[in-house]
Amino acid sequence: MIILKGISKDIPAEEIAGIVRGQNPELKEAFIEDDDMRLRFRRSNKNPGLYNAVFLVAPKLFRKFIEKGKISVDYQRLHISEFSPFLQCHRCLQFGHIKKYCTAATSQCSHCSSKEHTGEKCPDKGKQGGYQIALLSEPYVGSGNEVRPTQGLNIHQFGGKGRVKACILTKPGCGQVIGMSQYSNSNLCVIQFTSGGHKILIASAYIEPNSDENNTLEHIDNFLKISRCPNTIIGGDFNGWHHLWGSKTNNPRGCAVVELAHANDLFVCNVGTSPTFETVTHGRDRTSIIDLTLAHGHIFDRVVGWKVNLNACPSSQHNAVEYEIATENSSLNSSSITNSTFKYNSNKANWGIFKDALHTLMTNTDILERDIGSLNTAGLEKLIDDICGIIHKACEESMPTKKGRSLTKHRPLWWTEKLTDLKKEVIQLHHRLNRMRRRNLPLDQLAEELNNKKAIYAEELRAESSRSFREFCELQTKENVWTLTNRLLKDTAPKRPPATIKIGDNYTSSETETAQALLDHFYGDDTPDNDTHQHQFLRSRIGNEPDGVDEPPFAVEEDSLNGGSGRSGSICPLDLRVLEVHEVETVRLKGATNLIPRDIQYERPTPVHELLHPSKRISIECADLNSENLEQETAPIRIYTNGSKLENGGVGAAFVCFEGSKVIYKKRLKLHTSCSVFQAELLAIKEACEWTLDRRLKQGDERHQRGTRMHMGCKEVIQILSDSQAALRALQKRSNTHPIVAKTHDTIYTAAQVDLNFIFSWVKGHAAKGAATQHKTPDYAKFPMSFVKRTMREKTWRTWQTRYESAEQGARTKELLPKLTDICALWKATKVSFQLTQALTGHGYHKEYLHRFKIAADPFCPCDNTTTQTLTHLLRECPRFEYNRLRHEMLCSNLRISPYCVTELSNKQSAIESFVTFINYIIDKLKGFNKL
Numbered sequence: 001m002i003i004l005k006g007i008s009k010d011i012p013a014e015e016i017a018g019i020v021r022g023q024n025p026e027l028k029e030a031f032i033e034d035d036d037m038r039l040r041f042r043r044s045n046k047n048p049g050l051y052n053a054v055f056l057v058a059p060k061l062f063r064k065f066i067e068k069g070k071i072s073v074d075y076q077r078l079h080i081s082e083f084s085p086f087l088q089c090h091r092c093l094q095f096g097h098i099k100k101y102c103t104a105a106t107s108q109c110s111h112c113s114s115k116e117h118t119g120e121k122c123p124d125k126g127k128q129g130g131y132q133i134a135l136l137s138e139p140y141v142g143s144g145n146e147v148r149p150t151q152g153l154n155i156h157q158f159g160g161k162g163r164v165k166a167c168i169l170t171k172p173g174c175g176q177v178i179g180m181s182q183y184s185n186s187n188l189c190v191i192q193f194t195s196g197g198h199k200i201l202i203a204s205a206y207i208e209p210n211s212d213e214n215n216t217l218e219h220i221d222n223f224l225k226i227s228r229c230p231n232t233i234i235g236g237d238f239n240g241w242h243h244l245w246g247s248k249t250n251n252p253r254g255c256a257v258v259e260l261a262h263a264n265d266l267f268v269c270n271v272g273t274s275p276t277f278e279t280v281t282h283g284r285d286r287t288s289i290i291d292l293t294l295a296h297g298h299i300f301d302r303v304v305g306w307k308v309n310l311n312a313c314p315s316s317q318h319n320a321v322e323y324e325i326a327t328e329n330s331s332l333n334s335s336s337i338t339n340s341t342f343k344y345n346s347n348k349a350n351w352g353i354f355k356d357a358l359h360t361l362m363t364n365t366d367i368l369e370r371d372i373g374s375l376n377t378a379g380l381e382k383l384i385d386d387i388c389g390i391i392h393k394a395c396e397e398s399m400p401t402k403k404g405r406s407l408t409k410h411r412p413l414w415w416t417e418k419l420t421d422l423k424k425e426v427i428q429l430h431h432r433l434n435r436m437r438r439r440n441l442p443l444d445q446l447a448e449e450l451n452n453k454k455a456i457y458a459e460e461l462r463a464e465s466s467r468s469f470r471e472f473c474e475l476q477t478k479e480n481v482w483t484l485t486n487r488l489l490k491d492t493a494p495k496r497p498p499a500t501i502k503i504g505d506n507y508t509s510s511e512t513e514t515a516q517a518l519l520d521h522f523y524g525d526d527t528p529d530n531d532t533h534q535h536q537f538l539r540s541r542i543g544n545e546p547d548g549v550d551e552p553p554f555a556v557e558e559d560s561l562n563g564g565s566g567r568s569g570s571i572c573p574l575d576l577r578v579l580e581v582h583e584v585e586t587v588r589l590k591g592a593t594n595l596i597p598r599d600i601q602y603e604r605p606t607p608v609h610e611l612l613h614p615s616k617r618i619s620i621e622c623a624d625l626n627s628e629n630l631e632q633e634t635a636p637i638r639i640y641t642n643g644s645k646l647e648n649g650g651v652g653a654a655f656v657c658f659e660g661s662k663v664i665y666k667k668r669l670k671l672h673t674s675c676s677v678f679q680a681e682l683l684a685i686k687e688a689c690e691w692t693l694d695r696r697l698k699q700g701d702e703r704h705q706r707g708t709r710m711h712m713g714c715k716e717v718i719q720i721l722s723d724s725q726a727a728l729r730a731l732q733k734r735s736n737t738h739p740i741v742a743k744t745h746d747t748i749y750t751a752a753q754v755d756l757n758f759i760f761s762w763v764k765g766h767a768a769k770g771a772a773t774q775h776k777t778p779d780y781a782k783f784p785m786s787f788v789k790r791t792m793r794e795k796t797w798r799t800w801q802t803r804y805e806s807a808e809q810g811a812r813t814k815e816l817l818p819k820l821t822d823i824c825a826l827w828k829a830t831k832v833s834f835q836l837t838q839a840l841t842g843h844g845y846h847k848e849y850l851h852r853f854k855i856a857a858d859p860f861c862p863c864d865n866t867t868t869q870t871l872t873h874l875l876r877e878c879p880r881f882e883y884n885r886l887r888h889e890m891l892c893s894n895l896r897i898s899p900y901c902v903t904e905l906s907n908k909q910s911a912i913e914s915f916v917t918f919i920n921y922i923i924d925k926l927k928g929f930n931k932l
Contacts, residue, residue, distance in 0.1 A: 001040065002057055002065050003083035004073070006050045011074055013042055013053050023072045030061040033619060037061060053085050071327065114389040130504045131322070132174035133193070135204035136167050137237035137291070148622045154497035162186035162214070165237055170497070178514065179499030183223040183505035189222060192510075200299065205236035207253070217256055224264040224907055230298035233325070234266070237318065239290050245270040246289045257292065267300040269293040269323065274308040283595040291321055302326040342402055349399035357394040365390070414468030416444040422457040426827035427452055477870040507830070573803070576796040583792050595791050596674050596783060603679070603782035605737040608774040610862045612745050618752055622760045633758060634658070635719035639688045642723060643680025649673040653684035653779075656693075665691065674783035681724035682740040683780050686730070687757060691745040692718050696756045715755040721763045728760055739782075812871075830916050835923035840902075845870055845926040862929060869930075874902060874922050880929060881922055888918045 007016065017037040021028065026354035031037070036058040043052040057065065064081075070077050071871035089097050090106035093113060108115050116347055130271055139147045145163045147155050156179045157167035166189045170177050176194040180201070184830075185598040190203045203223070207216045224232065242254030245268050261268065275287035275293040295303050305324045312320035362368060367386055375383060500508045501517060509515040528539060587593050591602040641655040651671040657664050669687060671680055696716065722728055730741050748758055817823050817840070830836070838844030847869040863878050874881065891914050892899035893920035897907075905911045 001081040002056055002080055003043070003052055004046060004063060004071075004080055005052045006047070006076065006078055006079045006492070007053055007073065008076060009049055009051055009403075013039055013051075016053060016073060017055070019073050020071055021410060023074070026068075027064055027071070028059070030058070030086065031059065032060075038731045047494075079143060089214035133202065134169040135202070135235045136169065137204065137206040137318070138165055139167050149495060156189055156191050156497055157188060158184035159186050164206040168202065168204045176509050176511060177497065179497060180227075180507075181500045181502065183219075183227065185214065185219060187214045188219050188223070198231060198327070200231040200233065200325065200327075201230065203225060203232070203236075204236040205234055205238065207238050207240075208234075209239040217260060221260055224266075225909060225913065226534075230296050232266075232296040233299065233303065234294040235292065235321070237290055238292050238926070240292075241288065241290070244268055245292060246273040247866050261294055264880070265297045266294040269295050269300065269303045269306050271306045272308070274310070274319070275408065276319050276321060278319065286765055291318060293321060293323065299325075317821055344395045345402050349395075351398070353396050354398035356399045359439045360389065361390040361393055367573040377840055384407075391779060401526060407425055409873075412468075414464055416464060419457075419460060419464060422453070426453050441460045451460075462474075500613050535740065563736055572796065573800060576799055580789075580792045580796055584785070584788055587788050593783070593788055595788065596672075600672055600674060600781050600783055603784050606739050608737075611737065611742055612734075612749060613736065616749050617745055618748050619734065620728075620732045620748070620758075620760055622728045622732060625763050635717055637664075637692075638719045638721060639692070640721050640763075641688050643677050643684050643727075644681065645677045651675045651677070651680050653680040653687070655684050655691075656686040657688075667691070669779040672778045672781040673781065674787045675778075675780060676727055676784055676786060678724070678730075679740065679780065679782075679784060681722060681727035682730065682744070684736070685720060685722060685727060686740050686744045686747065688720055689744055689751065690890060692758075693747055693751045693756060696751065696754055700754070715757060717757050717759060719759045719761060721761045723762065725762055810841070811842050816840055818903075822903045822906070825904060826912070829906045829912045833916070833920070835920045836916055838923055839875075839919045842871060844871070844923060846874060847930055850930075856930070862931075874926070875918075881918075881925075884918050884921050888914045 004016065011019070017039065020037065021031050038056045040054045040056050040117060043054065045051050065071070065080050066082060067079070070079055072078075087098055088094070089102045090099045091102045091107045093108050093110065094102075106115055107118055109117055136147075139157075141147055141164055146157055146159045146284050147164060147167055148745075149155060149485075150169075152171070154172060154177065155167060155171045156170065156177075157164045158179070158181060160629065163185050168191050170187050174193075174326070178192050180192055181192040187207065188203060188205050193200045203220070205216055205220060208214075212218075220234065238253065238256045238257050238516055240250055240254035241251045242248060242258055244254075244258055248252065260266070270289065273289070275289055276291035276463060277286075277288045279286050289555070293303070302325055303323055304326055307322060309320045309322050356826075365386065366508075367383065367390075370379075370383060372380075372383070408834065429446065433443060433446050434449055436446060467528060492545050495620060498511060498514065503517050508517055515675065528536070531539065533775070564701070583593065583595075592598050592600075593602070595648060637657060637659050637899055639657045643651075643653040645651045649674060653666065653669040655672065656666040667687060669680075669683055671683065728863070730736050730738060731744060733743075734739075736742070736745075751758065797820070804820055805814070805818075815827065843849060847856045847861065848859045851859035858870045861878060863869050863880055867873055869878075875885070889899045892911055895908050895911055897904040897911060899911075899915070902915075905915050
C-alpha cells in the first residue's frame with residue numbers, strides 16, 4: 001500500500017489512478033491491469049484544502065512508486081511513500097481499528113495482555129528484562145539535539161553544540177551514578193558507577209561509519225590515559241570489522257580499535273558470531289558485527305553472560321547486547337529504601353491463616369524428613385533457604401507488607417502555627433465522627449461542624465500560600481508579580497542527572513566534590529564586600545585589636561581566577577589584569593573606550609521597557625537547508641543575507657532579493673571595524689525585513705492611489721536565508737535584548753499585521769565581502785563588549801610576552817619554552833610537579849647546579865667522573881638512565897616528534913606523559929645516584 005499526500009480537494013479521489021497513468025509516462029510500463037492501482041480510503045490533511053489518499057498497488061508498480069518518491073497529479077507534484085496497513089487498538093490490542101472505534105468493554109494490559117489490570121499497573125512490567133543500565137548509540141532525538149526526558153529514567157548525555165549520538169540510561173535505584181563531564185562529548189558518554197566502595201567507569205561510544213568526524217577514537221584514548229581507572233567498560237557502535245570479534249574481514253577502523261585496545265589493556269567481551277547489525281539493502285541481506293564491548297583487564301572476568309538478544313528491540317537495525325557486571329554485591333538492583341528492617345506488618349496479621357499456610361507448606365515438602373546431623377555445609381544452607389522461603393510464603397498469604405516511609409514530614413516555609421492548630425482540629429473532628437458512627441449516634445451536627453472547619457482550613461491554606469508567594473515576588477527587583485511569574489513558568493532546560501563540573505581548569509571527580517563545589521559557588525564564605533550596615537559595624541568593632549595577623553597569601557583558587565580564558569598556564573601579571581578589568585568596567589559605565597574614536601558608542605542592551613510586549617513577540621522557527629532541498633523551496637520571494645569580516649578588519653553585510661530566478665533588489669551595508677560578524681549577520685537580516693515591510697506598505701499605498709483596495713487577507717510569504725546559525729538562534733530567543741534583535745522583532749510583528757510572514761532558513765554561503773571593502777560611512781557603528789575584551793586581552797598578552805622575553809631570570813625555562821603559549825600548552829597537557837619544575841628551571845639535585853653553590857665537591861657525573869652532570873647530560877647521555885631513555889625515545893620515534901622538544905611533546909598526551917615519567921624517575925633517583 002502507498003499513500004499520496006497533499007492532494008487538492010478539487011481532484012476526486014476516484015480519478016487519481018487515471019491521472020497518474022496519463023501524466024507519468026515513466027510508470028506506464030508498470031501498469032498491466034486496470035486494477036493495479038485501487039483506492040482504499042481517504043485521510044485528512046493538516047491543510048483543510050488538501051487530503052491524503054491510500055492506494056493498494058501491484059508489487060511492480062509499488063517498487064516504481066517508492067523509487068520515484070514524487071509523481072505528477074494534475075498541476076501538483078505529490079510526495080508518495082509506503083503506507084503500513086497495520087492498525088492496532090490500544091484498548092483490546094487487536095488489529096484493524098483504533099481505540100476510538102473499539103467496542104471492547106474493558107482495556108487489556110499492553111505489557112502482558114491481562115484484562116485484570118492496565119499497562120501502568122502491570123506487576124510483571126518491572127521484572128522482565130531487569131536492565132539497570134543501558135548504553136545507547138544513535139538514540140532518537142527527534143527534531144532536537146538531545147534525548148527527551150523519560151519518567152523513571154536518568155538520561156546521561158553531553159550534547160554541547162552537536163547532536164547527541166551516545167548516551168547512557170540508568171534507573172534511579174541502581175546505585176550511585178554521576179556523569180563525567182571532563183571525558184564526555186556528543187559521541188562519547190562516560191559515567192562513574194559506585195558499588196560496594198568500588199568505582200566503575202562505564203562509557204557509551206559511537207563512531208560514524210565512513211570517517212571519525214569527531215575524533216572519537218582519540219577522545220577514548222585520552223579518556224583511558226587520563227582516568228587510568230582499572231575498572232573501565234566501553235560499549236557502543238564502533239563501525240569496525242576485525243577477526244578478533246568474529247568479522248569475516250578486517251577494515252581500517254577495526255584495526256584502529258584493536259590498536260587502541262592493546263595500548264590501553266582492553267579486552268573484547270564479544271562472544272560468538274551472532275550479528276549485531278542486520279539490514280536489507282537492494283534486496284540483499286547485510287549483517288555485520290560492529291557493536292563492541294571492551295573491558296579493562298582488571299574487570300574483564302567480571303563481565304559475564306555476554307550475548308546478543310535478537311528480540312529486545314526488533315524495530316532497530318542493531319541487535320541489543322546484554323551482559324551482567326559481577327560487582328561486590330550480588331546484583332546492581334537495590335530495593336527501595338525504607339526506614340524499617342521489618343518486611344511484614346504483623347499488627348494486621350491473620351494468625352489463623354498463617355498457621356494453616358505454614359502447616360500445609362511444611363507437610364508438602366521433605367523438610368521434616370531430613371537428617372540435620374548428616375547434612376554438610378551446602379545442605380544446611382539449602383535447608384535454611386527452604387525454611388525461610390516457606391515462612392515468606394506463609395507471611396505473604398496472611399499479612400500485608402510494610403512500605404517505606406520518610407521519618408520526617410517536610411512543611412513549606414510559609415507554614416504557620418495557626419495552620420497547625422486548624423489541621424489538628426480537623427483531624428480531631430474526623431476521629432470523633434468515626435467514633436460516633438461506630439456507636440450509631442446522630443452525626444448531622446458534627447458533620448456540619450467538620451465541613452465548616454475544613455472550609456476554614458482550606459481558605460487559610462490558600463491565603464497563606466498566596467501571601468508568601470506575593471512577598472517573594474515583591475522582594476525581587478523592578479519586576480511585578482506577573483512578570484516574575486511568567487519568567488518562572490517559562491520553559492527551562494530538562495532535568496539532568498548529576499554530573500561532574502569544571503572548576504577553573506580541573507573537573508570534579510566525585511559526588512561529594514561536586515556538591516562541595518556547588519555549595520562554595522552559590523553559598524560562598526561571608527566577606528566584607530556584601531556586608532550590610534549592621535555587619536560593617538560588627539566587623540569594625542571586632543577588628544580593633546592593636547596586634548593583628550598578616551593577610552594570608554593567595555590561595556590556589558584565587559590564583560586560578562587571575563588566569564585568562566584559555567591561557568591559564570601561568571599567572572597573569574596583576575597590574576595588566578587590573579588594567580583589563582578597569583577598561584571593561586569603564587566601558588560599561590561611560591559607553592565609550594579609548595581604543596577607538598570616541599564617537600563610536602558601546603552597543604548597550606535594549607532596556608526592558610523598550611522591548612516588544614511578550615504577547616506580541618512572534619515565535620520564529622528556522623529550518624536547515626542543503627543543496628538538495630534548497631531547490632525544492634517554493635517561496636515566491638527569497639532573500640539571501642550574509643555578514644563578513646576580512647583579514648584587514650573590514651566588516652560588511654549584504655542581502656539579495658530574488659523573485660523566482662530574477663534579482664529584484666540588493667543592498668550592501670558597511671559596519672565599523674570594531675563590529676563583529678555576529679552584528680553584521682543580524683544587521684543584514686534586520687535590513688532585509690525592513691525593506692520587505694516597506695515594499696509591502698508601498699504596494700498598499702499605490703493600490704490606494706489607483707483606487708483599488710489591497711486585500712490584506714492575501715498573505716505574502718518571504719523566505720529569508722542566512723548562513724549564521726548564531727544570528728537565527730538569537731532571533732528565536734523571544735526575550736533577547738540585543739538592540740538589532742529587538743528592532744527585528746518589532747519589524748516582524750508589524751509585518752504580521754499586514755499579512756506579511758517571514759520564513760527563516762539556514763544555508764551555507766558567503767556574499768558580503770564586497771560590502772566590507774566599500775569606501776563609505778559605516779551603516780552601523782556601535783562596538784560590542786567582546787571587542788573591548790578581545791583587544792585588551794591581546795594588548796595584555798603582548799606586554800606580558802615582552803616582559804617574559806626581556807627578563808634576565810629564567811634562561812633555562814625560556815630555552816625550553818620560548819613563548820607563553822608554550823607554557824600554557826604544557827600546563828594543559830600535564831600537572832605541575834616538583835620534579836618537572838627542577839627540569840624546566842635547572843634548579844635541582846644535578847651536580848653542576850650543586851657545585852655552583854659549593855654543595856657538591858665537583859660537577860662531574862658518577863657515570864664516568866669526567867662529564868659535567870647537567871640536566872641535558874642526564875636526559876640524553878647518562879648510561880645510568882639508558883633503559884628509561886630508550887623507552888621514551890622509541891615512543892617519540894613512533895609519533896615522529898623530537899623526544900626532548902617540550903613544545904612538540906605538549907601536543908601529544910602520550911609523549912608528554914612519557915617525558916614526565918622519565919623526568920620523575922631521574923629526579924627521584926638522582927640523590928642516591930650522587931650519594932648526597
